[in-house]
Amino acid sequence: MAAQANQTTTGTAPAIELRTVTKRFRTPSGGVYTALRDLDLTVAPGEFCAVVGPTGCGKSTTLSLVSGLERASRGETLIHGEPVTGIDRRVGFMFQTDAVFPWKPVLDNVAAGPQFRGVGKREAIEKARDWLRRVGLSGFEDRLPHQLSGGMRKRVALAQTLINEPEILLMDEPFSALDVQTRQIVQDELLSLWELTRPAVVFVTHDLEEAIALADKVVVLTVGPGTVKDTFAIDLPRPRKVQDIRFHPRFVELYEQIWTSLRDEVQLAYARTAGESPRPEQAPEPGSGPVRDHEPAVNEPRTNEATRTNDTIGQPR
Numbered sequence: 001m002a003a004q005a006n007q008t009t010t011g012t013a014p015a016i017e018l019r020t021v022t023k024r025f026r027t028p029s030g031g032v033y034t035a036l037r038d039l040d041l042t043v044a045p046g047e048f049c050a051v052v053g054p055t056g057c058g059k060s061t062t063l064s065l066v067s068g069l070e071r072a073s074r075g076e077t078l079i080h081g082e083p084v085t086g087i088d089r090r091v092g093f094m095f096q097t098d099a100v101f102p103w104k105p106v107l108d109n110v111a112a113g114p115q116f117r118g119v120g121k122r123e124a125i126e127k128a129r130d131w132l133r134r135v136g137l138s139g140f141e142d143r144l145p146h147q148l149s150g151g152m153r154k155r156v157a158l159a160q161t162l163i164n165e166p167e168i169l170l171m172d173e174p175f176s177a178l179d180v181q182t183r184q185i186v187q188d189e190l191l192s193l194w195e196l197t198r199p200a201v202v203f204v205t206h207d208l209e210e211a212i213a214l215a216d217k218v219v220v221l222t223v224g225p226g227t228v229k230d231t232f233a234i235d236l237p238r239p240r241k242v243q244d245i246r247f248h249p250r251f252v253e254l255y256e257q258i259w260t261s262l263r264d265e266v267q268l269a270y271a272r273t274a275g276e277s278p279r280p281e282q283a284p285e286p287g288s289g290p291v292r293d294h295e296p297a298v299n300e301p302r303t304n305e306a307t308r309t310n311d312t313i314g315q316p317r
């Protein structure tokens with residue numbers, strides 16, 4: 001603990017650290033489902049980390065642990081060297097669905113975060129105006145969210161998240177609902193805004209091209225119970241334009257290497273849900289808080305996983 005405290009004060013602690021984390025859930029039938037097992041993950045301050053893995057391998061669960069929404073059954077989750085004990089104001093989130101107040105104009109939606117954090121209304125509105133300008137939405141301040149396109153709503157979501165200047169940014173498939181062209185524009189915007197404030201990012205995606213184009217490193221998780229299979233440093237130059245970087249010869253090399261690692265996990269996940277190789281029952285693990293050790297451990301796959309396995313992870317477009 002002393003070493004951790006020292007690391008924190010000297011600013012050298014990782015922004016995020018998961019140490020040998022296991023996460024188990026109780027299933028509706030009373031069994032125990034192990035979503036993550038012995039997962040180790042470190043993200044440095046200012047580092048952009050993308051996480052890929054087959055459906056159901058525990059990517060969102062990993063984010064839930066960092067966000068403080070869930071607690072590990074075993075192992076430690078640390079932010080800047082300190083254990084996560086709940087929701088932390090230094091952490092920002094962006095998910096697949098937009099978290100907006102549908103009845104509020106865009107400006108008020110963006111100003112809501114700072115106001116919630118105690119900033120006065122006038123200052124919050126000025127800040128919101130500034131962030132809307134940065135995401136290219138000046139002139140749209142009075143629109144309601146439903147009066148914007150999907151891409152514009154994502155830019156609002158970016159402004160809403162980044163206005164709070166998070167030190168850690170957790171993103172769970174934030175752009176998956178967008179068409180390819182809009183997605184690339186918003187990805188570029190994310191990169192240029194990230195350069196401004198440099199939060200540590202964990203970006204979960206099913207899109208390997210997106211992961212490589214955005215990240216400093218790509219972490220491949222195994223089929224569930226998820227653990228880190230491989231970590232790839234993305235040594236592509238920055239600043240990047242996502243439309244261009246995928247034609248870089250190194251991008252293609254990295255894509256092939258990472259896909260080789262990922263492909264086996266995707267196929268295994270698909271085979272499980274297609275019934276070729278049923279998920280093994282798992283022995284309960286000690287020290288898991290509310291899930292007691294003598295309870296039966298049964299891994300129960302989600303019924304809709306098979307349909308999502310191969311459609312979003314594939315060869316470069």
Ligand SMILES: Nc1ncnc2c1ncn2[C@@H]1O[C@H](COP(=O)(O)OP(=O)(O)OP(=O)(O)O)[C@@H](O)[C@H]1O
Binds near residue numbers: 025026035058061301
């Ligand atoms: N609260 C919960 N109770 C029981 N099981 C859960 C709970 N949350 C997640 N799980 C299970 O844990 C596993 C991992 O879920 P998670 O959502 O983290 O996977 P994922 O990799 O993000 O999936 P996808 O790529 O499909 O979004 C899944 O099999 C899921 O059904």
